[in-house]
Amino acid sequence: MSQSRHEERQQRLKDKVDARIEAAQIERGILLVFTGNGKGKTTAAFGTVCRTVGHGKKAAVVQFIKGSWDNGERELLEPHGVPFHVMATGFTWDTQNRETDTIACLETWYHAKQLLCDPKLDLVVLDELTYMVAYHYLSLDDVVNALKNRPESMSVIITGRACHKTLLELADTVTEMRPIKHAFDVGIKAQKGIDW
Ligand code: ATP
Numbered sequence: 001m002s003q004s005r006h007e008e009r010q011q012r013l014k015d016k017v018d019a020r021i022e023a024a025q026i027e028r029g030i031l032l033v034f035t036g037n038g039k040g041k042t043t044a045a046f047g048t049v050c051r052t053v054g055h056g057k058k059a060a061v062v063q064f065i066k067g068s069w070d071n072g073e074r075e076l077l078e079p080h081g082v083p084f085h086v087m088a089t090g091f092t093w094d095t096q097n098r099e100t101d102t103i104a105c106l107e108t109w110y111h112a113k114q115l116l117c118d119p120k121l122d123l124v125v126l127d128e129l130t131y132m133v134a135y136h137y138l139s140l141d142d143v144v145n146a147l148k149n150r151p152e153s154m155s156v157i158i159t160g161r162a163c164h165k166t167l168l169e170l171a172d173t174v175t176e177m178r179p180i181k182h183a184f185d186v187g188i189k190a191q192k193g194i195d196w
């Protein structure tokens with residue numbers, strides 16, 4: 001392709017993109033869902049928290065599945081004013097007790113609901129919330145109501161596999177992480193700094 005033809009094409013593309021940017025005028029908080037079986041859902045959520053905090057805005061994190069005790073994101077972000085609430089005693093992949101899991105889930109959700117009412121927060125992360133709905137520890141209606149009634153300027157990120165269809169419909173941005181390959185499949189151990 002000649003240089004002038006290439007330039008013409010690029011200019012047309014630029015005009016189209018500029019027009020779309022110009023047309024996007026709505027300013028409000030959004031609901032983002034990072035789902036799917038591939039790696040990167042929680043990482044993407046924390047990447048967004050870093051952006052928020054980097055701009056001097058306020059973020060808070062609720063984690064619905066107990067992470068590793070030396071959660072790297074928490075070590076970094078808590079001293080930068082990001083409150084964390086991690087489901088401490090209940091649900092991990094190891095527990096089998098529905099009753100204690102439900103209590104732990106509801107206690108964590110109680111904190112999440114308070115954050116979802118706080119107009120000072122620009123971003124709330126609900127990490128691994130999808131499982132709580134999938135296992136019926138948490139009522140879908142309750143989650144939907146809290147999301148719908150949040151302050152208009154607040155953005156929310158939900159992460160986790162098997163996200164309920166209703167939450168996908170409610171979301172403004174949905175990304176599905178698709179595993180093409182994962183190091184674990186060939187026996188490579190999960191690594192501090194990469195996986196937690
Ligand atoms: P990450 O926290 O690394 O962004 P994630 O949030 O997308 O991962 P989860 O389903 O929450 O994934 O799983 C958490 C842990 O499982 C992480 O240590 C991650 O590396 C690992 N993991 C994620 N996807 C896969 C996969 N497809 N196969 C094996 N392990 C995975």
Ligand code: MG
Nearest residue numbers: 041042128159
């Ligand atoms: Mg995750």
